[in-house]
Amino acid sequence: MNYQFDFESVLSYWPMFLEGAGTTLQLSFWATLIGFVLGVLCAVARSSGPAWLRKIVGAYVEIIRNTPLLVQSYCLIFGMSSIGLRMPIMVGAVLALVINIGAYTCEIVRADIESIHKGQLEAAECLGLTPTQVYLHIILRPAIERVYPSLTSQYVLLMLVTSILSAVGANELFGVSNSVQANTFRNFEVFIVLWVVYLVLSALVRGVFWLVGQFVFVRRRKLGTAL
Amino acid sequence: MNIQQFEYLIQGAWGTLLLSCLTFVFAGMLGMAVALSRVSPLKPVRLAASSYIQLIQGTPLLVLMGVCFYGPNLLGMNSVPALFAATLALTIQSSAYFGEIWRGCIQSVARSQWEAAECLGFGRAQRMVLVILPQALRIATPPTVGFMVQIVKNTSIASLVIGYAELSYNAKILNNSTFEPFLYFGCAAALYFAICYPMSMWSRKLEKRLNAARGAA
Numbered sequence: 001m002n003y004q005f006d007f008e009s010v011l012s013y014w015p016m017f018l019e020g021a022g023t024t025l026q027l028s029f030w031a032t033l034i035g036f037v038l039g040v041l042c043a044v045a046r047s048s049g050p051a052w053l054r055k056i057v058g059a060y061v062e063i064i065r066n067t068p069l070l071v072q073s074y075c076l077i078f079g080m081s082s083i084g085l086r087m088p089i090m091v092g093a094v095l096a097l098v099i100n101i102g103a104y105t106c107e108i109v110r111a112d113i114e115s116i117h118k119g120q121l122e123a124a125e126c127l128g129l130t131p132t133q134v135y136l137h138i139i140l141r142p143a144i145e146r147v148y149p150s151l152t153s154q155y156v157l158l159m160l161v162t163s164i165l166s167a168v169g170a171n172e173l174f175g176v177s178n179s180v181q182a183n184t185f186r187n188f189e190v191f192i193v194l195w196v197v198y199l200v201l202s203a204l205v206r207g208v209f210w211l212v213g214q215f216v217f218v219r220r221r222k223l224g225t226a227l
Numbered sequence: 228m229n230i231q232q233f234e235y236l237i238q239g240a241w242g243t244l245l246l247s248c249l250t251f252v253f254a255g256m257l258g259m260a261v262a263l264s265r266v267s268p269l270k271p272v273r274l275a276a277s278s279y280i281q282l283i284q285g286t287p288l289l290v291l292m293g294v295c296f297y298g299p300n301l302l303g304m305n306s307v308p309a310l311f312a313a314t315l316a317l318t319i320q321s322s323a324y325f326g327e328i329w330r331g332c333i334q335s336v337a338r339s340q341w342e343a344a345e346c347l348g349f350g351r352a353q354r355m356v357l358v359i360l361p362q363a364l365r366i367a368t369p370p371t372v373g374f375m376v377q378i379v380k381n382t383s384i385a386s387l388v389i390g391y392a393e394l395s396y397n398a399k400i401l402n403n404s405t406f407e408p409f410l411y412f413g414c415a416a417a418l419y420f421a422i423c424y425p426m427s428m429w430s431r432k433l434e435k436r437l438n439a440a441r442g443a444a
Contacts, residue, residue, distance in 0.1 A: 003301040062424065062427070063416075063420065065376075065427065066376065066380075066419065066420045066423035066424045066427055067380070067416045067419045067420055067423070068380040068381070068382075068383035068384075068395065068419060069380075069383075070383040070384060070386075070387075070395050071383060071394075071395050071398070071412055071415050071416050071419060072416070074395070074398070074399065074402070074408065074412045075408060075409065075412040075413065075416060078402060078408035078412070079408040079409045079412065082406060082407070082408050082409070160285075160286065160287040160288075161287060163287040163289045163290070164287075164289065164384060164387075166289075166387075167387050174287070174289055174290075187293065187297045188293075188294070188297040188298060188300070188301060190293075191290055191293035191294045191297065192294070194286075194290045194293070195286045195290050195294065198285060198286040198287060198290060199282070199285040199286060202284075202285040202286075203285070
């Protein structure tokens with residue numbers, strides 16, 4: 001192997017990488033936040049909504065989970081512009097990600113909601129809790145607490161797949177790296193740099209989720225009680 | 228959409244299936260090695276396997292695609308066929324996931340089975356092959372089929388860096404010349420769905436059956 005590695009010329013573009021990483025995090029943040037809300041609402045609808053709503057949500061989840069994100073975003077972004085609906089690329093990208101991650105969140109949360117023990121619900125009823133209270137405190141909150149590790153992995157994966165949105169023109173980390181490649185012709189080095197940056201980003205996202213978990217799920221921190 | 232365009236889409240779907248099958252075969256072998264290394268009695272082997280998993284799972288598939296596409300050039304390969312690079316990248320990525328999935332399955336075989344095998348005087352390899360793996364296989368089938376769906380979906384990315392002609396690539400080409408995104412990407416999505424949905428259902432059925440068998444035991 002007589003290849004001369006040249007990381008210097010690639011790394012001199014670090015402000016671009018930094019900006020791209022910022023955009024990636026921004027995309028992931030909004031997609032995570034809105035996607036989580038959408039997913040939980042869908043999970044609630046799918047496990048205790050009226051029959052027609054359950055069917056619609058079920059179809060949504062199956063369609064999204066059985067088609068690739070790339071095709072979904074092509075459909076959404078190119079489709080929207082073909083019918084004259086113009087929106088900033090960041091909005092479109094977040095929308096595509098939200099639609100995608102909402103389905104995955106729904107499936108994760110729903111599976112746990114449905115596995116809740118009947119005795120829990122009866123006990124809650126005996127304590128005189130209203131149906132809303134039962135839903136919030138007995139079903140939803142513990143369910144989310146239990147699936148929090150799976151959700152974390154799913155959202156780290158979400159951060160990684162934002163790179164796919166570069167294919168529809170989002171200027172996030174991967175999209176930015178395309179222009180660095182075009183400027184330096186150092187494709188391999190660019191990919192190695194990307195690899196390292198993404199490793200740091202996924203550690204960062206994991207850390208943030210751990211920290212949020214520490215604050216949100218106080219019970220686990222204080223008592224160490226079994227879930 | 229005329230018949231030629233439809234044929235072009237179907238051609239793309241073949242590309243997708245071919246890439247998925249190749250990936251499944253190679254990633255299965257490599258993933259098995261990763262899983263066995265993860266439960267190895269030797270600490271350095273375990274450590275190596277888990278860092279491999281961390282390293283692969285912490286980066287997007289697109290980056291792996293790029294490395295596998297441009298990397299072989301540096302090692303002296305002059306032209307890297309798109310199918311080779313795509314299979315390599317997908318194999319590396321999927322093997323990390325398979326390794327992690329199968330490690331869980333191996334470790335979820337009841338402790339007493341491991342001990343019983345030891346009591347019968349089986350060696351380490353015998354215990355793994357004759358006692359643990361057959362039982363782990365049953366547990367592993369549903370998540371493995373589930374992950375095959377992921378592989379099929381992940382092949383769509385092979386069109387981006389590498390330019391391998393699979394379903395979403397062909398759909399994009401058709402859309403570029405006609406600009407009817409809903410039609411072509413809708414059809415592509417439908418084809419993906421037709422491939423993935425039966426597998427998803429199968430995985431769910433297997434899981435239900437497994438749960439029932441475990442509940443009865």
